[in-house]
Amino acid sequence: MALKGNLRDFSVTQILNLVNIAKKSGTLYIEGPRDEARVNFRNGQLCNIQIGQQEKSLLQRVAEEKKISPSQYKLLSERLAGRSDKETGLYLVNGGYVNQDEIFEVLAKSLTSEMRSLLTWGDGFFHFEAGEMIPPDRIPARVELESLIVEGARKLHELEDLKAEIPSLEMALKFSERPGTNIRNVNLSEKEWQVVNYVDPKNSIQQIADITNMDSIEIRRVVYALLQAGLVELIRPGGAPVAMPGKQIQPFDYKGQRGLVNRLIERIRSI
């Protein structure tokens, strides 16, 4: 069955966590607003990544990790043009450029770095095709996901902290009547200015984010900075009361109610 959705609702880190815990094998496809990505997993480990239309070759990765010199890269690019990664790998090992362990080390480093950039994608549709494996001409890496998940979780944690300060993007902003800071001394960044332009009780923070093309972390960061500077205040559109977090209500008294619950069970069975 489907494992698909939008990264706005289910982050890359959460997907990695799911793949890792369930030891899934398959391919994750992400269509972001600016780019697309294809990520292969095997038994919950990262095997391969392609970001954009062009997949990075093994030779490029080896050069980027400085295992070969630029001149060697130039020469080998011409010599190995059209060869698959597996063929390239064999050539590099047989030619004494790198050994097999170094190839896996290069792949692990390079894929980890690409995965890090994927962790920052906050928007885009994704779907996971279970069982769909890495193309046979590629060398499958075996990168454990735990450290990437920890790193991603740290980013999510930042978002959680910001959410504690700004619980809902449906809230609106208004300028403080008595700013807690000397406005003459305030230097706003370009993004802060963009947000300030739209500060109006009629505009929700989400609407401002949409207009200024910011994701949920970015807009929260900017709004938090403006709040800290005392320039704006959060207001609640409509002013609806909310439940008090942590308030305990009178629970049902379960003591001695076995008979009652059994009667309910019998009744439900008979429906």
Added chain:
Amino acid sequence: MQTQTVKIVVTGPFNSGKTALIRSVSEIDVVSTEKKITAEAEKIKDSTTVAMDFGRITVDEDLVLFLFGTPGQKRFDFMWEILSEGMLGFIVIVDSTRPETFKEARNILETFHAYAPTPYIVAANKQDLPDAWEVEDIRLALRLDEGIKVLPCIAKDKNSVKTVLLELLYAILEEVDKKK
């Protein structure tokens, strides 16, 4: 002798299937306070529950079970506390085809559990649809412990809803035995 009433709360995000679940097993037409949808983001269906759904199952002359469905939208969360007063347990219903609502489902679950540590289960609704996430994937997405029951569900199907209710009642029975 006065009839004793007990209640189970059915909660979950907007359009997750709370009303359908109650309708499937209620012996009365569900008393539903519905309102035309106005917010753009919520125009998935024409109307929604703004106060509560109310279903009834008569057990015998002395005992009646009420099923209360909460309004799904966050802006009505002030109703949740009122509805959960004295509840026997609660069902969190999740639309398995809309992962964008899982985070909200998690928040709702935590809010209700904070009100009263009563037994609860999660019903993964719309499992008959091709886009439905697998139950175990939903468990991971909602960060639920192994001890929490997550059941596949089709809210419009009476037998499926019966299974969900029974599983909740079994969890409640365990709670009763703990309080002996």
